[in-house]
Amino acid sequence: MSTVETSTQDALRGYTTLRLGGPARRFVVAETTAGLVDTVRELDAAGEPVLLLGGGSNLVVADEGFPGTVVRIGTTGWDGDTVAAGQDWDAYVAATVAEGRGGLECLSGIPGSAGATPIQNVGAYGCEISEVLHSIELYDRRSGEIRTLAASELGFAYRTSVLKGTDTGLVLSVRFTLSDDGLSAPIRYAELARALGVEVGTRVPVTEARDAVLALRRGKGMVLDPADHDTWSAGSFFTNPIVPEADVAGVLARIAEVVGADVAVPQYPAQGGVKLSAAWLIERAGFGKGHPGPGGRVSLSTKHTLALTNRGGAATADLLTLAREVRDGVRARFGVTLHPEPLLINCSL
Known part of the structure; x- marks a missing residue:
């Protein structure tokens, strides 16, 4: 069943983790997969602009709102390794861990809905x-067909897929390939390995891995808490920049000129080049934790420089002003351009 809600001035503000965004012309909640497909199909046929809304954790919505219909994906539940698109992500991860299923434990505490993850x-x-996804069920808004796409068809890369940047494919459900021996995937992240007291590559009980990840995320303000303004964010606002192989030497030389040749620059192998740490660049460009934006209504998180936060009473314009200041400051100092991770709706940097 789908229901229509009357749009109010703070309709979208109330459905995003940033608590920002103006009204929509119309707001529809689709609670079943059939209702979701029928609603979107009807709106497309009518030529109505549509914004698909899941958990609202990866959206920056303009103060002017959205001049069309917002369709909130309200489908919930799961059957083993297959989960509905609108299901709260961390609730599903918690359930798999409780069942001794391994593979998703390191993705604990991430806000939003399951359908947004691929x-x-x-x-x-x-x-x-991409490492644990088996397939997705998708409604193709161009052809009007419901299709099943394997992970190999989704063009996965760092923080992207063929689905990103286009709204032609509507994810209906997601299927994973999980282990059933009660152990995590091999721990590959050094910080997490240290927290667990194990060597990189070790497998640990899934419950221990989840608990450690949640503790690390809470320490960075990355687990939602209404009382903690550091969690009034869209998570990491900028992606870690990937420098093309041909430019790596020049970029690293410029960074060395600024911070000193004896300072180790965090860098990681990436397809086609080298990935740098956005947080490291932001801090060394002069933007520390808690760096304020306009009127102190927004700021960098006091716990993690990669999160831009709403301190209460902010507007989207305030957030974008701060984002531009950080982006431009990093580019001026290091010649590296940071790109936003969340989707910008009716606004831009």
Whole structure:
């Protein structure tokens, strides 16, 4: 069943983790997969602009709102390794861990819905969705067909897939390939390995891995808490930049000129080049934890420089002003351009 809610001035503000965004012309909640497909099909046929909304954890919505219909994906539940698109992600991860299923434990505490995870190839603590995803069920808005796509068809790369940047494919459900021996995937992230007291590559009980990940995320303000303004964010606002192989030497030389040749620059192998740490660059460009934006209404998180946060009473314009300041400051100092991770709706940097 789908229901229509009357749009209010703070309709979208109330459905995003940033608690920002103006009204929509119309707001629809689709609670079944059939209702979701029928609703989107009807709106497409009518030529109505549509914004698909899951958990709202990866959206920056303009103060002017959205001049069309917002369809909130309200489908929930799971059957083993297959989960509905609208299901709260961490609740599903918690359930798999409780059942002794391994593979998703390092993605604990990430806000949002299950259907959003393959779109940007969500990842954390050495794990990415692409490594555990089997397939998705998708409604193709161009052809009007419901299709099943294997992981190999989704063009996964760092924080992206063929689904990102387009709304032609509507994820209906996601199927994973999980282990059933009660152990995690091999721990690959050094910080997590240290927290667990194990060597990189070790497998640990899934419950221990989840608990350690949640503790690390809480320490960075990355687990939602209404009382903690550091969690009023869209998570990591900028992706870690990937420098093309041909430019690596020049970029590293410029960074060395700024911070000193004896300072180790965090860098990781990446397809086609080298991945740098956005947080490291932000801090060394002069933007420390808690760096304020306009009027102190927004700031960098006091716990993690990669999160831009709403301190209460902020507007989206405030957030974008701070984002531009950070992006431009890093580019001026190091010649590296940072790109936003969340989707910008009716606004831009």
